[in-house]
Amino acid sequence: MAATGDIQHHIYSITVENKFGVLSRVAGLFARRGFNIVSLAVSPTEDERFSRMTIVVDAASAPLEQVTKQLHKLIPVIKVMELHPDDAVERELMLVTVKAEVDTRSQITELASIFEARIEDVGFEAITIQVAGRPDKLDAITDLLTPFGIVELQRTGQIALPKLSRSQQRLRAVKTRGA
């Protein structure tokens, strides 16, 4: 999976009606307009009528304003927020199975503890680690684990919420409707 930390990206937090087919409308819109999705996560929200999609979009392929406006045109889309990376709490979860022979196992567990990762499963020749954090943290541990031999890796894609404002927020709330 492409690392999300190192490319220019926009994060959209989109509130949609919780109805079937909404994901395909959103995905179809991105495909049709030629916007590249880096990652996408969908989940229910505190209100069961709505779901939240967190979509990370490759900025080079997608003019910020057009993405927002086109998303707004979808009838089941209630609200679109573009989260500035500095003003968002971004998290992603990764599961990674890495080769761990007797002689390397302790190095791997040590690495895991530095990254506050958890050992989820242990086999004779491999262990599975769960790590959560900002995408660049996941990139970093991935790089460090690569020499040991990564067997399998899965990331959830990013989820994000705006940081709570203690001072002036730079959240670009793209208001419901309107220019």
Next chain:
Amino acid sequence: MQLTGAQALIKSLEQEAVEVMFGLPGGAILPVYDPLIDSSIRHILVRHEQGAGHMAEGYAHATGRPGVAMVTSGPAATNIVTPLCDAYMDSIPIVVITGQVPYANIGTDAFQECDTVGITMPVTKHNWLVTDSQDIPRIVREAFHVATTGRPGPVLVDVPKDIANQTMDWYWPDSIDLPGYKPTTKGHSKQIKDAARLMSQSKRPVIYAGGGILKARAAEALKELVELTGFPVVTTLMARGAFPDDHELCLGMPGMHGNYTAVTSMQQADLLIALGSRFDDRVTGKVGAFAPEAKIIHVDIDPAELGKVRRPDVPIVGDCRRVIEELVKAVSSDKAKHEDDEAAWPSLDEWHTRLKEWQRDFPLVYEQTEGGPLKPQFCVDQLRDHTPDDTIVVSGVGQHQMWASQRWKFNHPYTFVNSGGLGTMGFAVPAAIGAKVGCPSRMVWAIDGDGCFQMTAQELVTAASERIPIKVAILNNAYLGMVRQWQELFYEERYSEVYLSPDLPDYVKWAEAMGCEGIRVDHAEEVEPAIEKANAIDDRPVVIDFRTDYREKVYPMVPAGHSNDEIILDPAHDSFGER
């Protein structure tokens, strides 16, 4: 009251004041065709579902009311995809009802199953798969609301057969709950003031009127704005008739085949006021070279149009009519406020004079010689001059479309119906039928190409059997003329698959076989009598086969991707003298 889903569907359409629908039945939609028998809604049985879709569009174009089409599942649904896309591109409100296989069978590759909602998602403003008959009135109400409000467009409701048979408790929703759909119709007042300010500084303004004017029923408001400001107007292909061609400030059509004055006025403007237009590539030519000195005021109900192609200096989201009315007020008060300001509202005399000179020096030209080959432009001129002023003209796509747009005098809104955004050959005949159904007291003339005509001509059978007396003028140049023109100009006259033959099919016999009057015209002197004869027939459709000169090309022309400054005039321009 207990109804079946099918009865509820028909009743819901009646609630929406639907008076006519275009369609063709089949397995999955059978339950809905039964209660239709007892309904007040007129149903017009088409010969191909594409025809149903274009008829619904023609009806909507001409009346402003949503057109309705109903077809079955699978192949019928795919047959109507082209009209949906056409309506999507041109923002035409149509509501399409499709049958679907029973809900439990969805996903099993059942007979005549296709993923209608999936296929039509990118070509509809919104679509619905009904999963419970109880939802039908709500969904129909939402469908009409979405189709006709904001930026209008096509919608589709897919109804599984078992849902149509399932009973429900009838109700009619008194409100609409679409939390994600709230079009902005009122322009921002500060933006409107800014727009007036910008207008007050302009020495070379042009109003760039698009189809949004017609959608918003803003033709009257536009006229008021023009008369208040003296700003000249270009009307795009989708806006022909939105401002009267006979008005001295009307410059006509801009774009790839626009007239010299319309194209060049935009190129040299210092201010463009885009009203319900979208900077389409057929208007702008090479975007980077389009109207280089112009500041832009852009008014559109769809926020996504603002800045999509060209960044406006003053963007205004709103309904064209409301915004123009506000602009009129803002301009009046700006004028009053800056009465003593020398720089504000400068005289436009110089600009008007320049425009008049261009109109004089670079008119549209052609020459019909006596005994020479019949010129398509001559046929259009004759039609224009021998039909009522409020005739509805419907065109296909190609050279004939451009000649129709260039040469007709559109003095009333909703008198030109054509396929602009998608450029759908085969649009004219069915769309003309739809327009005539919507406006039975008006004369409706389709100006079609021989290529286009062959794509949907069978709908003349529909017209003949339903007694919908449209008239069709085929500008029969025996070629896919517009493609031929490009091959002549840009492919060194290497003609590849563009020849059609002037008399295969025999259009007169074909017309007669379809229950129409067929007339053939080979020479210029036969044109007027043929038109008069056609005008006198009111009990069946008429087809005139005008055998026109295949060599004629549409000028002026801006080659695709080039700057509008590189406009090519008719090479014979200088030899024509004044016309």
